[in-house]
Amino acid sequence: MQRSNAWQPSATLEVLRERAALLAKVRTFFAARDVLEVDTPVLSHYGVTDVHLQNLRTHLAGDPAPYFLQTSPEYAMKRLLAAGSGSIYQLGKVFRDDEQSPRHNPEFTLLEWYRVDYSAADLMQEIAALLQFTVGAPPTQTVRYQDLFIQQLGVDPLADDAVVALQQALSQQPGLAELVIREKHLDTLLDLAMAMVIEPRLDPEIPTFVTDYPASQAALAQLSQGDPRVAHRFELFYGGIELANGYQELTDATEQQQRFKRDREQRKASGKSDTPEDPRLLAALECGMPDCAGVALGFDRLLMVFLNKRHIGEVLPFAIDRA
Template sequence: MQLSQYRQARIEKLEKLKALGLDVWPRKAERTHGIGQILDAHDRGEVRRTQEELEGLNEVVSVMGRVIAIREMGKSVFVHITEMGDKLQVYFRMNDLEAPGWDVVKLLDLGDFISVTGPVMRTKMGELSVRATRVQFLTKAHLPLPEKWHGLQDKESRYRQRYLDLISNPEVLKTFQARSRIIAGVRRYMESRGFLEVETPMMQPIPGGATARPFITHHNALDIPLYLRIAPELYLKRLIVGGFERVFEVNRNFRNEGVSMRHNPEFTMLESYAAGDDLRDVMVLTENLFQEIATLMGGVERPWGENPDGTPRVISYATPFRRMTLKDATAQYGRIDRARLEDPAEVLKLAQEAHIEDAEKQTTGALLGALFEHHAEEHLIQPTFITEYPVELSPLTKNLPGDEKFVDRFELFIGGMELANAYSELNDPVVQMERFMAQLAEREAGNDEAMLLDEDFVEALEHGFPPCGGLGVGMDRMVMLMTNSSTIRDVLLFPLMRPMAKGAAPEEA
């Protein structure tokens, strides 16, 4: 049957409901309980009340939900309704219902919303149910739910029509409920450590705080170009200059770059700054954050994909996390003599052997970063802090003591991907200006991801910026890990998709 035929049949039922004198689009549902509340009270965990116990309580409830199953048995109809991933059976019996309740029940379709009122009971089959004495019709679904028995399976359709994905696949709804709990848990953790949540601009006159290609827009009234932020860093640091001591933001960032299983152009980050802290303090803050969120989700050991032999993989978030330098990790996982990484000529040769693009045009520091990504990153499954990055990769970071070529930075890797990035923040305005000028030279050489000069930020530093530890955590990737999701699209409610070709449409039922 074509969708147009389904729609017409359902609209005809809607007209019949109107003929019964019903308000078929009521403004409010009769409801005293959520489905989850009823299940928690009578049928979940260690609580499983018998029919006799339920009769003794004589509890009458009103509950609403979407109809997802209908089973007729003569003068009885059994309907399952769902709300927030929870499911409850409703038992309709013709003689129990206030008029015109039975006529309403006979006109229900899968996908409709209803509210029912009646006592909580348990059927002969043992299923917790509401024995309806009254039914309120709330909404007619003009279109049927997808693939009645198997749910929405096609991934493209799931991402494009997330609302159908959430209806059809309860585990998807649970993933996004978990996402909300995780982000709320992160906020609680940061506030418990004395951080104050703030907000910074999403549209900025100069994109800064990271090396990335921005999205560009235009403000008509001011007649100026603006950039969607690639990071909130430079604004958060201005707040430290202004007297805030510990700040954080759960922020949306936008980078005009590729789409992959681990990248989306619009993404969520936690970013924080703590006056007086350095990288070691931030390490402790970070590993305790991940341990706390893992515990919130069920325990410090969490499943994540499979090992190469096909067995389930488990990641332990027990602290402390492992620490390795970038060169040590590259040497170990690339099976490279560590001494070769100290020689610029050998680094270039290794980069050429690894087929790193335009190796001859890159600095030694940039090549070291590329070699690390090529040889080591995918092997860092258990939580690992990688430290001592080349200065070319970190223009906003303090140098290591006595070493002008490397900086006091870490990246945290888990599951073979970067989860967090942190610095002992650069607070010398003269050196910061030199770093910005070096970035401008890179832009002129063709690197369109290099940073632009933000003179106002440098001026802010000249007013005094204390020692500071900064942290950025990829929230989408954290949710991937904590929910055992293999792709970032599975943890974004509405991932960016290429528009469908003109005239294309999801396959009809």
């Protein structure tokens, strides 16, 4: 009888040892900085309203209400911050009902942390220190989102005519003309430009922070008081991969509820399932969450960059096809 090899690990044992060593280094880094490790639920009564994310759902015996596998520990960690935890971090499993690709596995490990009384700039410095300590990364560089679009596409993403300008610029890129000709939504065009044109042009050898994202992509970030067209949000790219997404965190419960409402309206318009907003997060914000900056960093992707692996399955004990 011939047996399948699907029982075997996705990663080699050598890679799994490297994985364990990297986990240990991350914990050493935060212990030295007196940042508390926490462990929040993976299963929750509430999911996310984010238009670009989709929770996996399940049910418990005898309970007709759905439960949601978390796409991030963000909401629970913010409840801890409001309860007075101080700066915290978490290394844990999260789940996203998303496409499978060389960079995406439905179940993956996320490193997320929040630093009380830090600015986004302070947090970027700490991320740079983490990269140097854990994987020996070189010094980082920083570029504003607006400047990057002007440099690479000749388009100002904050201008009133950005939709038309992006359509024209992207239609000149190989294979993109048919995708953009009928697209009228600015954020969709911006995401397409970032993923298909700009991100591949970033130097993979230099960790690069892209800052000051458009306010329409603020998610849970504060808007800039100096320029309300942009948010205090950044992303980190390294090794040809998007590694991290960070914010100067929104602490206003009323504004957060309004953003949840807009998210739900956009989900409905795009034909996606509705997800009620999390009232426990809103209650925590109303109680008072301290000023802080936070970031989510893909641990598996960091290991991919460190070991020069091209598929996420190469750094996981068992990828989804072998789970």
